[in-house]
Amino acid sequence: MAEPGPSRKRRQRAVARAAAAAIGWAIALVVPAGAQLVDCPGIRNNPSTFKVIFDDPAYARQGLDADGELQTIKARLQFAVDGQLQALGMEMRQAAQPAAQLLSVSCPGRHPRGESDFDLDRSQDLTASKVVLEVWATLDGRSQGNNLQDREARIGYALPPLRFYERGAPGLPGFYQLRYPRPGADLSGILTGLPEISAYATLGLGLKAAKAQDYDLAVQYLKKAEALLAAAGPNPDPDAANRRALVDYAKRKSCETVRAALADPGYAGGLKIAYAGARRPCP
Amino acid sequence: MIRRRGAALAVLLGAAGFLAAGRGEAGMMAACDQPAAFPGAALNVVVLPYKADRAVGRPLGGPARELGLLIQLNSLLTLGRYGSLGAVYLHSVSDRDDCPEEEVADQLLDKRPGAGAVVQPGRAIILLWGRIYQEGPDIYLQTYLRFLQRGRIDGIERRLPGGEIFRARTPVQQVAFPPRRLSEQDLLQIQEEFQKAARIYDKPDAAAPSEPLPVASRAPVAFSVDRVQDGWLQVSGEVIGTGKWLKAKVDPREWPLRQKMPELDFLDALAGYLQYRVAGQGRPSEAIPRWVEESLGHYEEATAEQAGAAAIPIALGKILRGNLRMLAGQAEGAEPLYAQAAALLPYSADARNLEIVARLAGAPASRPGEAQEGAWLGALGLEPANLDILENLQTLYGLESRGDGAPKDLPGKLEAVRKVRAGILAKRPPEFGTPASPP
Numbered sequence A: 001m002a003e004p005g006p007s008r009k010r011r012q013r014a015v016a017r018a019a020a021a022a023i024g025w026a027i028a029l030v031v032p033a034g035a036q037l038v039d040c041p042g043i044r045n046n047p048s049t050f051k052v053i054f055d056d057p058a059y060a061r062q063g064l065d066a067d068g069e070l071q072t073i074k075a076r077l078q079f080a081v082d083g084q085l086q087a088l089g090m091e092m093r094q095a096a097q098p099a100a101q102l103l104s105v106s107c108p109g110r111h112p113r114g115e116s117d118f119d120l121d122r123s124q125d126l127t128a129s130k131v132v133l134e135v136w137a138t139l140d141g142r143s144q145g146n147n148l149q150d151r152e153a154r155i156g157y158a159l160p161p162l163r164f165y166e167r168g169a170p171g172l173p174g175f176y177q178l179r180y181p182r183p184g185a186d187l188s189g190i191l192t193g194l195p196e197i198s199a200y201a202t203l204g205l206g207l208k209a210a211k212a213q214d215y216d217l218a219v220q221y222l223k224k225a226e227a228l229l230a231a232a233g234p235n236p237d238p239d240a241a242n243r244r245a246l247v248d249y250a251k252r253k254s255c256e257t258v259r260a261a262l263a264d265p266g267y268a269g270g271l272k273i274a275y276a277g278a279r280r281p282c283p
Numbered sequence B: 001m002i003r004r005r006g007a008a009l010a011v012l013l014g015a016a017g018f019l020a021a022g023r024g025e026a027g028m029m030a031a032c033d034q035p036a037a038f039p040g041a042a043l044n045v046v047v048l049p050y051k052a053d054r055a056v057g058r059p060l061g062g063p064a065r066e067l068g069l070l071i072q073l074n075s076l077l078t079l080g081r082y083g084s085l086g087a088v089y090l091h092s093v094s095d096r097d098d099c100p101e102e103e104v105a106d107q108l109l110d111k112r113p114g115a116g117a118v119v120q121p122g123r124a125i126i127l128l129w130g131r132i133y134q135e136g137p138d139i140y141l142q143t144y145l146r147f148l149q150r151g152r153i154d155g156i157e158r159r160l161p162g163g164e165i166f167r168a169r170t171p172v173q174q175v176a177f178p179p180r181r182l183s184e185q186d187l188l189q190i191q192e193e194f195q196k197a198a199r200i201y202d203k204p205d206a207a208a209p210s211e212p213l214p215v216a217s218r219a220p221v222a223f224s225v226d227r228v229q230d231g232w233l234q235v236s237g238e239v240i241g242t243g244k245w246l247k248a249k250v251d252p253r254e255w256p257l258r259q260k261m262p263e264l265d266f267l268d269a270l271a272g273y274l275q276y277r278v279a280g281q282g283r284p285s286e287a288i289p290r291w292v293e294e295s296l297g298h299y300e301e302a303t304a305e306q307a308g309a310a311a312i313p314i315a316l317g318k319i320l321r322g323n324l325r326m327l328a329g330q331a332e333g334a335e336p337l338y339a340q341a342a343a344l345l346p347y348s349a350d351a352r353n354l355e356i357v358a359r360l361a362g363a364p365a366s367r368p369g370e371a372q373e374g375a376w377l378g379a380l381g382l383e384p385a386n387l388d389i390l391e392n393l394q395t396l397y398g399l400e401s402r403g404d405g406a407p408k409d410l411p412g413k414l415e416a417v418r419k420v421r422a423g424i425l426a427k428r429p430p431e432f433g434t435p436a437s438p439p
Helices: A005-030 A068-094 A120-128 A160-165 A195-211 A215-231 A240-263 B002-016 B067-078 B101-108 B184-197 B256-260 B263-282 B287-302 B308-327 B331-344 B349-362 B370-382 B387-402 B410-427
Strands: A050-055 A102-107 A131-144 A147-158 A175-180 B025-031 B043-052 B085-091 B124-135 B138-149 B155-159 B165-169 B174-176 B180-183 B199-201 B210-212 B221-229 B232-237 B241-247
Touching: A050 A068, A050 A195, A068 A102, A068 A131, A068 A147, A068 A195, A068 B124, A068 B138, A068 B174, A120 A131, A120 A160, A131 A160, A131 A195, A147 A195, A160 A195, A175 A195, A195 A215, A195 A240, A215 A240, A215 B370, B043 B067, B043 B101, B043 B263, B067 B085, B067 B124, B067 B263, B101 B124, B101 B138, B124 B263, B138 B184, B138 B263, B155 B308, B155 B349, B165 B349, B165 B387, B174 B308, B180 B184, B256 B263, B263 B287, B263 B308, B287 B308, B308 B331, B308 B349, B331 B349, B349 B370, B349 B387, B370 B387, B387 B410
Parallel strands: A050 A102, A050 A131, B025 B085, B043 B085, B043 B124
Antiparallel strands: A131 A147, A147 A175, B025 B221, B124 B138, B138 B174, B138 B180, B155 B165, B199 B210, B199 B241, B221 B232, B232 B241
């Protein structure tokens, strides 16, 4: 029943060409016009400070920048993200036991194309520069004739420490794209909160501190991340599975960090008191 | 030039004896590059200009630009009931657009030079600032607030008959409120009301000759409130002269800005709370806790969202109520409020510490023991370097070791806590967890 060789090969080539074209179209649809991961000098400044990178929100394709509503969404996003990052920086400054500094780094012209932009090398570089989170956004809409409908913002998050330290771990990509409007909400919801920013940044900071064996800071922020991740996001939430995985991971990681601290003869901090006697760090 | 102006302002504030004691209000408009506070005021409310967010990309319209000034006048008109108050509006200067809150705070707390006059130790300050984002006819405001009593840690303590002290601090002293939407029409209406209120009259009569309050002056404009008469304030100052009157009969509930910005209810509550703290042993007004309660109630009613970042001001409101109850000796009323705050901030060891200390204070007959130890160890598991909790554990172990039949492992526990505390203190300046604690 097999087809003659040359005919089968021709068909395979045609299918391959069609598939390549489809992939090309798909990429064109999801990758913003002119997307690129340009260098951003601010990342390497202040080497001792934790950082969150906020890239320029970009339009998914040429021509969308003329749409007034998408321009408004872009401005809202900038306002909301700036506000979240300021609030997070303030919170960290006053959580002085121990204090952690968080810097918001703005990277104009930088826009990740997808998960592949955060390969091992880049994740390692960003982690070494104390980048705990990179945030970007793609603005899109469905063209129908001369009208644009179903406008949306896809907000991307990469957690370099998670991608680097847990590379390949199932269920923990460290790369997330959330669509706004959220189910059952409208786009004005962007203004009142992007709770995942605080949750992801706190987790990234906790992981970085854990790697540096700064056990006290790590446990404080991993436990906080667990609480923030558990609270973030209204229902129904299409990203609930990712979040549950992160909640479990934050819990597991804080537990491992406590164990590591207790086993470290060089550590003489509060965890040795908190878990002296019968108290156990993990259920 | 700036130094000379600063010296002149300090002399002005000192010589005028503004707010030297007891009740009294004073207002001032000054430039951001030379901030000043009223040294004699129990509380200074300092309002910084609301900044246009970078998303706006164009200059703000008049009403939005003047919002900080509106809030200052609102403070002056509504917060005076609590006691001695200085309300300061810092406006941007032409050669410098930003007015960084941290820099201004450091100057006003005498941590860096540049202030015309600074807050005195033991006196309180509230700094308020924000961002504005304008989208067509809608204006979104995000307000930030920071408060402190200079040289004091805000919190509570439980003193035992033997002199031992258990302490807990307020975990949050900076708040980012959720963004709030106002229409340009709302702001215009507020501005109209403001323009009516911000006039100086020759007599306490709305029909008397009047002129606008000189609010945008480059040089500082300070004035004291000398007398209150039938809803009018008699004010005097170098620039505005003597024997002038401000129409102040404004019901706080009717002040339009307050209806649009529930944050101002929070500000009101916080002002009352701080006045109560500063008054301390000087018998603060018994009405203050009731007013604070009312204002926090209004804030909560107007704030539908209570999750995520919005949980922080809600939790802080509960802590302020709890602290007031503790100061009034009503620990049993404070404990459930702290428990609610701890549920809103499940990661905060300080919130749990407040609850534990209040529980101890609510049962004065019982000795602290295993239950408190377990609770503090649990909180330490959240923040292993929390010095207040380590100090409380040290005090607890010290107490237990003095009793009959003390467990054999107690000396070891006590020594371990001492070592950890010493290790943490050696790594950081002794600003936190050191004894200069409340109230």
